[in-house]
Amino acid sequence: xxxxxxxxxxxxxxxxxxxxxxxxxxxxxxxxxxxxxxxxxxxxxxxxxxxxxxxxxxxxxxxxxxxxxxxxxxxxxxxxxxxxxxxxxxxxxxxxxxxxxxxxxxxxxxxxxxxxxxxxxxxxxxxxxxxxxxxxxxxxxxxxxxxxxxxxxxxxxxxxxxxxxxxxxxxxxxxxxxxxxxxxxxxxxxxxxxxxxxxxxxxxxxxxxxxxxxxxxxxxxxxxxx
Amino acid sequence: xxxxxxxxxxxxxxxxxxxxxxxxxxxxxxxxxxxxxxxxxxxxxxxxxxxxxxxxxxxxxxxxxxxxxxxxxxxxxxxxxxxxxxxxxxxxxxxxxxxxxxxxxxxxxxxxxxxxxxxxxxxxxxxxxxxxxxxxxxxxxxxxxxxxxxxxxxxxxxxxxxxxxxxxxxxxxxxxxxxxxxxxxxxxxxxxxxxxxxxxx
Numbered sequence: 001x002x003x004x005x006x007x008x009x010x011x012x013x014x015x016x017x018x019x020x021x022x023x024x025x026x027x028x029x030x031x032x033x034x035x036x037x038x039x040x041x042x043x044x045x046x047x048x049x050x051x052x053x054x055x056x057x058x059x060x061x062x063x064x065x066x067x068x069x070x071x072x073x074x075x076x077x078x079x080x081x082x083x084x085x086x087x088x089x090x091x092x093x094x095x096x097x098x099x100x101x102x103x104x105x106x107x108x109x110x111x112x113x114x115x116x117x118x119x120x121x122x123x124x125x126x127x128x129x130x131x132x133x134x135x136x137x138x139x140x141x142x143x144x145x146x147x148x149x150x151x152x153x154x155x156x157x158x159x160x161x162x163x164x165x166x167x168x169x170x171x172x173x174x175x176x177x178x179x180x181x182x183x184x185x186x187x188x189x190x191x192x193x194x195x196x197x198x199x200x201x202x203x204x205x206x207x208x209x210x211x212x213x214x215x216x217x218x219x220x221x222x223x224x225x226x
Numbered sequence: 227x228x229x230x231x232x233x234x235x236x237x238x239x240x241x242x243x244x245x246x247x248x249x250x251x252x253x254x255x256x257x258x259x260x261x262x263x264x265x266x267x268x269x270x271x272x273x274x275x276x277x278x279x280x281x282x283x284x285x286x287x288x289x290x291x292x293x294x295x296x297x298x299x300x301x302x303x304x305x306x307x308x309x310x311x312x313x314x315x316x317x318x319x320x321x322x323x324x325x326x327x328x329x330x331x332x333x334x335x336x337x338x339x340x341x342x343x344x345x346x347x348x349x350x351x352x353x354x355x356x357x358x359x360x361x362x363x364x365x366x367x368x369x370x371x372x373x374x375x376x377x378x379x380x381x382x383x384x385x386x387x388x389x390x391x392x393x394x395x396x397x398x399x400x401x402x403x404x405x406x407x408x409x410x411x412x413x414x415x416x417x418x419x420x421x422x423x424x425x426x427x
């Protein structure tokens with residue numbers, strides 16, 4: 001690949017450095033309410049100076065290892081855009097009225113960022129006492145609702161999980177199942193294609209952290225959007 | 227004039243305290259920050275370079291994700307303790323009515339919000355030789371907003387085609403605290419369940 005520019009500027013890191021110093025300096029180790037933790041937080045470099053973090057966060061300030069929500073698990077690329085991808089997964093019909101927002105931190109080099117994007121995502125059903133609902137959130141620079149670089153074209157990234165018994169004994173799991181369910185649904189649209197578990201985002205976690213039941217294998221599925 | 231002097235004095239004390247505490251803070255951070263993370267922050271995180279994305283029609287060899295060896299794990303003794311707690315639980319016996327089951331998987335349940343999470347229980351998946359169908363009263367737990375403590379509850383419903391159950395064992399009480407059908411099972415709610423606001427993960 002030609003002229004691929006791999007770097008992340010200190011400027012890109014600065015806002016999060018400040019908030020991290022504030023957080024660590026106070027020695028507050030517990031995350032925000034509902035947050036989970038990871039020992040595998042990394043920048044994901046898609047080339048040309050673009051990056052996003054391999055988890056989304058429960059906060060738009062002080063994002064860090066103890067304020068993560070779920071691992072990024074799907075990359076839609078070539079000609080993707082947030083609302084377009086959501087529209088190509090119609091079984092995920094329930095939106096912000098029943099889904100809470102989370103945040104991703106990213107940088108589309110020369111175009112936008114660094115900064116946070118917020119999304120409540122889409123779910124397959126509304127919350128109930130004994131039912132379950134698949135749920136994804138999808139992120140990109142908010143000014144365009146999509147990243148762009150010469151390698152990936154127009155692309156967006158998503159986190160996935162499965163909500164259970166939200167009104168009663170709630171717990172959350174199965175990032176893998178929702179990753180594959182969502183990717184397959186979007187890939188079933190004409191001209192699209194899917195490669196399951198194509199790239200290692202190094203966000204493997206497989207244990208219960210309170211009601212946050214990590215079930216993610218660390219690999220992201222790629223979906224070509226025509 | 228007094229206020230500026232007082233303010234300057236306060237600043238000087240703050241600066242001196244910060245300097246004096248620096249080694250202490252560094253030592254504490256060393257204690258709580260394993261290498262390379264979770265003590266790291268996003269800014270300190272290394273970058274992972276992704277491969278070129280595939281083009282339509284491109285054949286890509288099947289990939290088998292490799293599970294890292296790091297992260298919380300259950301010891302053999304903990305797995306045995308969890309399995310024994312399930313076998314001894316009267317609620318499990320009543321639910322299964324004597325039907326056989328096998329242990330399919332067991333993963334750790336850890337305390338959240340810590341850089342050194344400790345295992346407090348096990349999430350054991352059991353496979354039933356005969357699927358459950360009919361009305362049930364299942365034990366469950368609802369965590370507090372800090373996701374640390376929990377309260378117990380009973381779920382009333384009618385279960386359909388439950389051939390796999392997730393059973394949570396709390397090692398602190400050596401007891402089964404939650405049973406949930408998983409996989410393709412479905413539960414229709416019966417009256418009597420206390421509802422709470424959804425928290426939206």
